[in-house]
Amino acid sequence: MSSAKLDISLERELTALAKEGREKSEERVIQGYIPPKGTKGPRYKLLGSDNEFLRLNSNSYLSLSNHPKLIEAADEATQKFGVGPGAVRFIDGTFIHHKRLEKRIADFLGKPAAKIFNSAYTANCGLALSISDKRTHWIGDQLNHNSIIRAMRISNIPKENKGIFKHNDMADLERCLAEVGPEIERVVVIFDGIFSMRGDHAPIDRIIEICTRYDDRFTDGVITVVDDSHGMGAYGDTGRGTQDFCGAVPDIIVGTFGKAFGVNGGFIAGSRVLVESIRQKADTYIYTNPLSVADCAAAVTALDICDSDEGLALLHHLKERTAQFRQGLDSLGLESIPGPHPVVPLMVRDTDRTHTLVRYLYDHGVLVVGLTFPVVPKGDETIRFQINAAHTRSDIDWVIELLEKFK
Numbered sequence: 001m002s003s004a005k006l007d008i009s010l011e012r013e014l015t016a017l018a019k020e021g022r023e024k025s026e027e028r029v030i031q032g033y034i035p036p037k038g039t040k041g042p043r044y045k046l047l048g049s050d051n052e053f054l055r056l057n058s059n060s061y062l063s064l065s066n067h068p069k070l071i072e073a074a075d076e077a078t079q080k081f082g083v084g085p086g087a088v089r090f091i092d093g094t095f096i097h098h099k100r101l102e103k104r105i106a107d108f109l110g111k112p113a114a115k116i117f118n119s120a121y122t123a124n125c126g127l128a129l130s131i132s133d134k135r136t137h138w139i140g141d142q143l144n145h146n147s148i149i150r151a152m153r154i155s156n157i158p159k160e161n162k163g164i165f166k167h168n169d170m171a172d173l174e175r176c177l178a179e180v181g182p183e184i185e186r187v188v189v190i191f192d193g194i195f196s197m198r199g200d201h202a203p204i205d206r207i208i209e210i211c212t213r214y215d216d217r218f219t220d221g222v223i224t225v226v227d228d229s230h231g232m233g234a235y236g237d238t239g240r241g242t243q244d245f246c247g248a249v250p251d252i253i254v255g256t257f258g259k260a261f262g263v264n265g266g267f268i269a270g271s272r273v274l275v276e277s278i279r280q281k282a283d284t285y286i287y288t289n290p291l292s293v294a295d296c297a298a299a300v301t302a303l304d305i306c307d308s309d310e311g312l313a314l315l316h317h318l319k320e321r322t323a324q325f326r327q328g329l330d331s332l333g334l335e336s337i338p339g340p341h342p343v344v345p346l347m348v349r350d351t352d353r354t355h356t357l358v359r360y361l362y363d364h365g366v367l368v369v370g371l372t373f374p375v376v377p378k379g380d381e382t383i384r385f386q387i388n389a390a391h392t393r394s395d396i397d398w399v400i401e402l403l404e405k406f407k
């Protein structure tokens with residue numbers, strides 16, 4: 001036996017992906033970290049290049065990954081308890097660090113309980129497996145993250161128990177709710193808090209207001225779920241994300257420790273019964289090893305920092321640098337989608353120009369992400385810039401100067 005026949009088939013599929021322009025390019029490899037120095041924020045060395053790179057494509061919005069306190073917490077936990085849990089949670093793979101992180105994130109969000117996962121991706125899938133059956137109807141924003149789309153696909157519902165509303169279109173959300181059949185007992189309305197390719201946010205206050213109006217129609221009501229992976233830690237006056245910004249809190253909050261908090265892992269926060277249901281029913285929680293104690297200890301420390309003066313100062317700096325970058329784009333007459341989130345899209349609206357600009361920035365030591373057809377429709381070609389709290393005023397000025405020279 002060999003996999004030769006399978007390989008031939010897979011090659012054919014890969015060639016088709018490439019032809020459609022959907023293949024992922026070769027992964028770049030970071031092989032060096034250069035700490036901030038003087039007026040320069042951190043730089044990175046890539047395998048195969050002598051250049052030093054500024055990362056404007058990292059989700060680490062508060063730049064906590066290299067924070068000495070997180071490293072110390074991870075180190076201490078590892079020295080005491082080792083590097084891996086050795087088992088899944090329900091077979092004695094639960095360490096005090098897992099419980100501490102669950103309590104800390106629930107408290108941070110003002111929810112009664114929380115469950116942690118290896119990622120927000122597996123958290124969304126676990127939620128779907130825990131709260132869904134044939135009499136559940138799911139409604140989601142058209143631009144929801146892939147993990148939510150996947151979660152809806154594995155949620156044990158018939159195809160027709162699904163509605164998609166146009167991006168942030170509240171009239172269309174209402175249409176989806178009005179169309180739900182009388183046999184349905186439970187409706188789940190799920191949406192990204194921050195839309196990661198655009199930096200805009202879901203109007204959570206309006207979503208909750210609309211869902212509340214439909215709540216009485218269903219035995220189990222209309223449950224609102226935000227996945228605020230890009231908002232948590234980076235948005236709102238206290239860094240509690242999009243619900244902080246909108247002043248309205250959904251029933252269930254999904255998020256990640258792998259972006260603003262600088263570590264890894266995901267979570268679901270909600271009622272105690274919900275969290276116990278997840279523990280009993282979410283396969284992506286039950287049958288897989290949990291996060292390491294190092295990840296948990298570092299994530300608790302990240303949350304402690306967010307709640308301190310230092311955290312508020314980081315958030316303030318992040319807002320200032322984001323505003324500086326946005327003003328820079330405006331002064332060059334470049335188009336973006338307005339908003340205060342550190343995801344700042346530059347609407348290039350042309351595939352060749354997007355490729356050329358991404359390459360130009362790379363050649364000058366700046367890492368960004370370009371989105372071109374067919375990943376986005378023709379005319380919507382974009383470069384996504386992501387600001388973080390380690391960027392300095394002069395880093396941002398330098399990137400704006402580069403963009404000016406490119407014009």
Ligand SMILES: Cc1ncc(COP(=O)(O)O)c(C=O)c1O
Nearest residue numbers: 119120121145196227229256258
């Ligand atoms: C809305 C949303 N959910 C989930 C994820 C995945 O997060 P994680 O890396 O923790 O799985 C992302 C990442 O880009 C995201 O934008």
